Amino acid sequence: xxxxxxxxxxxxxxxxxxxxxxxxxxxxxxxxxxxxxxxxxxxxxxxxxxxxxxxxxxxxxxxxxxxxxxxxxxxxxxxxxxxxxxxxxxxxxxxxxxxxxxxxxxxxxxxxxxxxxxxxxxxxxxxxxxxxxxxxxxxxxxxxxxxxxxxxxxxxxxxxxxxxxxxxxxxxxxxxxxxxxxxxxxxxxxxxxxxxxxxxxxxxxxxxxxxxxxxxxxxxxxxxxxxxxxxxxxxxxxxxxxxxxxxxxxxxxxxxxxxxxxxxxxxxxxxxxxxxxxxxxxxxxxxxxxxxxxxxxxxxxxxxxxxxxxxxxxxxxxxxxxxxxxxxxxxxxxxxxxxxxxxxxxxxxxxxxxxxxxxxxxxxxxxxxxxxxxxxxxxxxxxxxxxxxxxxxxxxxxxxxxxxxxxxxxxxxxxxxxxxxxxxxxxxxxxxxxxxxxxxxxxxxxxxxxxxxxxxxxxxxxxxx
Numbered sequence: 001x002x003x004x005x006x007x008x009x010x011x012x013x014x015x016x017x018x019x020x021x022x023x024x025x026x027x028x029x030x031x032x033x034x035x036x037x038x039x040x041x042x043x044x045x046x047x048x049x050x051x052x053x054x055x056x057x058x059x060x061x062x063x064x065x066x067x068x069x070x071x072x073x074x075x076x077x078x079x080x081x082x083x084x085x086x087x088x089x090x091x092x093x094x095x096x097x098x099x100x101x102x103x104x105x106x107x108x109x110x111x112x113x114x115x116x117x118x119x120x121x122x123x124x125x126x127x128x129x130x131x132x133x134x135x136x137x138x139x140x141x142x143x144x145x146x147x148x149x150x151x152x153x154x155x156x157x158x159x160x161x162x163x164x165x166x167x168x169x170x171x172x173x174x175x176x177x178x179x180x181x182x183x184x185x186x187x188x189x190x191x192x193x194x195x196x197x198x199x200x201x202x203x204x205x206x207x208x209x210x211x212x213x214x215x216x217x218x219x220x221x222x223x224x225x226x227x228x229x230x231x232x233x234x235x236x237x238x239x240x241x242x243x244x245x246x247x248x249x250x251x252x253x254x255x256x257x258x259x260x261x262x263x264x265x266x267x268x269x270x271x272x273x274x275x276x277x278x279x280x281x282x283x284x285x286x287x288x289x290x291x292x293x294x295x296x297x298x299x300x301x302x303x304x305x306x307x308x309x310x311x312x313x314x315x316x317x318x319x320x321x322x323x324x325x326x327x328x329x330x331x332x333x334x335x336x337x338x339x340x341x342x343x344x345x346x347x348x349x350x351x352x353x354x355x356x357x358x359x360x361x362x363x364x365x366x367x368x369x370x371x372x373x374x375x376x377x378x379x380x381x382x383x384x385x386x387x388x389x390x391x392x393x394x395x396x397x398x399x400x401x402x403x404x405x406x407x408x409x410x411x412x413x414x415x416x417x418x419x420x421x422x423x424x425x426x427x428x429x430x431x432x433x434x435x436x437x438x439x440x441x442x443x444x445x446x447x448x449x450x451x452x453x454x455x456x457x458x459x460x461x462x463x464x465x
Contacts, residue, residue, distance in 0.1 A: 021057045022050070026351055033347030034062045041338035042232050044224050047074055048344065049257035050352055051321075051328035054264050058352075059254045065334060066222040067234060074252060078221050078332035079212040080317045081247035081310030083256065085178055086277065087197055088245045089126045089294030091185045093273040094200055100188045103276075103293075110184045114159050120167045122184065125177040126293040127281035131163035134174045136246075139336070141238055141313050149241040154179045168284050171291065175246035182245020193245055205262055207255040212312060213240040215250035223314015226337040235314030235336070247310055253330040260321050260328035263306065278306050278323075280438050287411050290438030298414060298438045309341070316341040327353060363422060363431070365452040370433055371416050373459055374444060378407035388449065388457045403461065410437050419443075428457050434464070 022030070034046050045063030049056060061072035069076075095101050101110070101122065107130075108117035116131060124130040135158040136142075158176045165172070182193045189196045194211055202209045215221075216237050223235040262268045278297050280288040290298040296307045304324055310317040314334060318341045321328040329352075331345045369386065376382045382400055384392050395403075415436035423430045428447035435442040443464040447457040 022052070022352060027058065029351040030058065030348055031060075031062075033351060034060075034344055037340050037343045037347065038063050041335075041340040041343070042226060043333050043335040043338055043340040044232065045072060045221065045334050046340065046344055047072075047076070047078055047221075047253040047332045048348065049253035049328075049330040050348065051257050051260050051264070051326070052352060054261060054326040056254060056257045056261065059252075059257070061253075066220065068218065069221070074254060076219075076221050077208065077210060077215050077250040077252055077255075078317065078334060079215060079223070079247075079250045079310075079312040079315040080256060080319075080332065081212075081243065081312035081315060082175075083308050083310040083317050083319050084243070084245075084247045084249040085126075086294035086308060087201060087249065087259075088178055088181055088185065088193070089277055090201060090269060090273070091189070091193060091196055092122060092126065092181060093269065093276060093293070095185065095188045097270060097273065101184070107180060107184070110187050111155070111180065114155065114180060115161060116163045116167055122181065123281065123293070124167050125181040125184075127171075127291055128173050128177060129168050129171055129281060129283060130174060130177045130180075131165045131167050131170070131172075132159050132174050132176045132180065133161050133164050134158075134172065135176045135179075136242070137173075139311065141236070145238040145242050145313070146236075148239040151179050151183055151241070151244045154241075154244070155183065171283065171289050175243075178246035179244050185245070194248065201259075201268065204268055205258050207251060207258050209249050209251045209255060212243060212248055212250040213237075220250075221315075221334045223312070224335040224337075225314060226335070232335070238313045243312065247312060253332050256319055256330045256332075257328060260319065260330065263321055264323060264326050264328065286409050288438055311336055318342060318345045320345065322353075325353075363418075363429075363452075366429070366431060366446075366448060366454070367416075367418055367433070369448075369453075369456075370431070370444065370446055370459075373456060374407075374413075374416070374433075374435065374461075377403040377459075377461070378410070380404035380408070386455055387459070388455045391456050391458060394458075407461070410440075413437055429454065435461075 045065045047061040050058040059074050061074040065076055096103055103123040104121050106118055107114050107120045120130045135154055159180055185193050224232050225235040226232045266274055277293045277295055279292050280290045280297055282288045290296055305320055305322055307320040314336055316333050316336050318331045329345050329348050331341050333341050373386055413435045417434055418431055419434045420432050429450055431446050433444040441464050443462050445460045448454040
């Protein structure tokens with residue numbers, strides 16, 4: 001599955017610009033990004049939606065959606081595959097709100113016979129930390145996918161194998177875990193998963209969603225494949241039942257964007273449900289890769305994102321949301337070759353979310369030294385030779401201990417960059433850095449002696465937004 005984190009390239013603009021609809025020039029640039037990418041990669045079509053200022057401001061389809069389709073139609077539903085997982089997670093959260101289950105319940109409470117079911121929680125199913133072996137790690141249709149299958153048959157074949165690891169100790173993407181989760185939704189709700197989602201999510205939001213197994217044939221987008229650099233050919237869909245709660249949905253880009261708007265505005269679901277879905281789940285050792293409940297989260301360039309991509313047979317999708325900037329980008333394609341879905345999303349980001357003014361050129365030598373000191377502090381091995389007399393006075397044993405015990409549990413930073421201008425003050429060079437982690441950011445305020453090897457007079461770490 002493609003799970004590229006696009007936020008690193010999607011820098012954001014000030015709020016006044018984000019509140020505006022796309023200008024004619026921006027629309028033309030978006031068109032250019034999509035059509036050029038389709039031409040370059042050979043991907044037949046793409047359907048996109050853009051949210052800016054908390055509302056949908058652009059929707060358009062491009063290219064050949066199927067062999068007998070006419071002009072591109074943005075209303076047609078594409079298979080969104082694993083982007084569906086956040087809807088399965090939302091179903092369990094809603095059922096928890098109703099008192100019908102708890103995410104901390106074990107699987108065995110609802111389904112018998114699952115390996116480790118007496119130890120695996122529903123939360124671990126949704127966060128890919130259950131240890132259940134993934135039934136579809138391949139990026140192609142394996143032989144069994146030519147025959148229909150039921151969710152229970154998937155469970156019987158894959159969820160009763162030995163666990164790949166003890167629940168909660170590792171992260172491993174598992175479609176199997178979501179099939180189990182879907183069956184639990186149906187047992188607790190007393191109705192099929194899709195029927196529950198239609199009633200509680202899609203109808204209230206005006207979303208037209210359907211089972212992707214039924215989104216085939218005349219009038220629907222067709223999936224396409226390409227072997228190496230060979231010709232682009234129509235792909236044969238998988239038989240019914242293979243994606244179920246792990247990726248069963250088909251919808252238009254605009255309809256998926258409606259869900260993104262609900263996320264941004266904290267409507268439909270209670271606010272604490274949205275927050276729970278976007279909170280990274282930690283492993284037993286305290287680490288996390290930023291994945292929450294059906295969505296990946298993180299911070300890039302100091303900006304939070306909520307993201308998931310999807311891969312169905314012949315389809316790739318990308319959905320990335322920026323909560324703090326009230327923005328989102330949806331890209332759906334009808335191929336599962338090339339990097340077109342990522343390239344389009346990145347290109348759209350550069351057009352509709354222009355980069356903020358670049359900070360003054362950072363002193364790379366100072367940046368490297370600051371990162372060294374920061375890493376030493378979080379590991380408890382501070383080299384006094386990198387500090388001035390005053391800074392060594394500041395870093396008492398207690399100070400070093402507090403820095404180590406508070407920073408070490410955060411793990412490896414995802415980013416360490418200079419922010420703002422380099423300034424001269426009191427005979428020292430003042431620089432400020434931003435340290436980012438999947439669920440928080442820190443500010444580092446430094447004063448250093450002039451010169452490439454100047455020692456630090458100050459090195460203060462504090463929380464920031």
